[in-house]
Amino acid sequence: MMMMVRKSKGLGERHQRILDFIASYQREHKHPPSIREIGEHCDISSTSVVNYYLDQLEKNGHIERDRKISRGMRLTGNTPLGDMLRVPVLGVIQAGEPIPVPSNADFQSFTPEDSVEIATSLMPGREKGKELFALQVQGDSMIDAMINDGDIVILKPTQDARNGEMVAVWLSDRNETTLKYYYKEKDGYRLQPANPTMKPIMLKKTEALEIKGKVVMVIRKVDRYN
Amino acid sequence: MMMMVRKSKGLGERHQRILDFIASYQREHKHPPSIREIGEHCDISSTSVVNYYLDQLEKNGHIERDRKISRGMRLTGNTPLGDMLRVPVLGVIQAGEPIPVPSNADFQSFTPEDSVEIATSLMPGREKGKELFALQVQGDSMIDAMINDGDIVILKPTQDARNGEMVAVWLSDRNETTLKYYYKEKDGYRLQPANPTMKPIMLKKTEALEIKGKVVMVIRKVDRYN
DNA sequence: CTTGACACAGAACAGGCGTTCGAGTATCAT
């Protein structure tokens, strides 16, 4: 009798299949499946086997279970549920330092502690793609961008910008990272602070200007004084 | 035998209570309650009565039900689902106008268009209660609070504040609404702008100062230039 | 070869849970 064997390591095919089924079932029915439903759709004839896998998935931290409670399971962590977007917080942004740029690895594994959740309904435009990342502002150096110490800036990585977009740029001539509205003009670039009372930075075409990303959203949690 | 009667229209006290319980239970347990659990916590001794109310709530569109399925109910529309919080946007806030204050009615019925969704994981402290509201900033008058035109401020209604909290105040002497950090001092109040380069407003005790709410979060959607 | 872990099946148990039914009470318009 044939038997697909998967000793030892990581997620087996069946684990993945169960995980996927829970996710798709949840999306479709708005509630988790029962053990028997999982069995049917994953070609597992016995409820005890499903329970067997569910236990493992729980131990591995992929799901949580409320024992004794019907359909009391849910996906945890990295799996995006519902209308949320999980954006990794890659580090801090401050005037004197280049900002961290995201690598593909960053989007693979990041813990819930290092990420922020955004409701997709809040996301402007069609930035709902997953290639977003976040940085926490350190210091008061971004006040001319109306951004405070501790604020969270959500960025979309890009090398070029259209006029009027707020971008994160690295000015190698000045050794400075800054957030400004970007305008390309005849003789160079104009970087306009968000604060209307402040004057823009004018750059000649010869000066280096590296666009690192485009600002999509700024979030300020005012909990530092509770 | 006394009997609270609620003929005809709208949500009765029990409807509301059930709705609230479902929401709080869901937040705590990550899954909906059973009919019997609702009964226990809402002082309803018979499952059929709970079912009776659930049917009505479904007809009124406040919940959805998957019949025959354990805990197969969920809140719809205005009620926050899962880890989201739906905050009503009651209006705009600008320097020359008093801010709209929330009434109970505002928390009952508001359309998804007039509200913003916040992931509870983003919410600071224990402001996860439902009595939050949001205002959209109009004009540049709040730049000294590091808040831009179009930003969304999320407030918790309150009349008094602790030192260091950012509050929305109405200065009737000056006919002005402003957002500042609040400090009570010996001879009066100090209202400190968030922008550290700006000077505070000093108020004598005699001057009127109406605290309208406490700032919990600021959200800036940078989509005006897409 | 024996042993033990691992993967799986099937059946049975027990409690959870939605549903339904019968019956009772209070308010109100007719």
Add this chain to the structure above:
DNA sequence: ATGATACTCGAACGCCTGTTCTGTGTCAAG
């Protein structure tokens, strides 16, 4: 009065569902 409507209760029915127990086949280590 009378019936209609709204609301409540208690109990029973029966499926749903998680849990547990027994047994079987595979495979690698000793």
